[in-house]
Amino acid sequence: MKEVFEVVNKWIGDFTQLLAGLVVLGLFVGILFDDYFGVIAGVGRVMSQIGEAGLVGLLTLIVVVMWYQKK
Numbered sequence: 001m002k003e004v005f006e007v008v009n010k011w012i013g014d015f016t017q018l019l020a021g022l023v024v025l026g027l028f029v030g031i032l033f034d035d036y037f038g039v040i041a042g043v044g045r046v047m048s049q050i051g052e053a054g055l056v057g058l059l060t061l062i063v064v065v066m067w068y069q070k071k
Helices: 002-032 039-052 055-070
Strands: none
Touching: 002 039, 039 055
């Protein structure tokens, strides 16, 4: 059973890395070609929501960054 969790955890980690790469690629494409897919606008909305949440948003952002650096 432990092996199953390790495999699933590895798949989730790989999928997360793939999504992070796609977001970075989308940002570059948005910068070069006037945000064709709307990625920059989406990131802006997320950052706006975090900013509106105040301290809770800041703590959430810190936790996400710490969690991502752990991997």
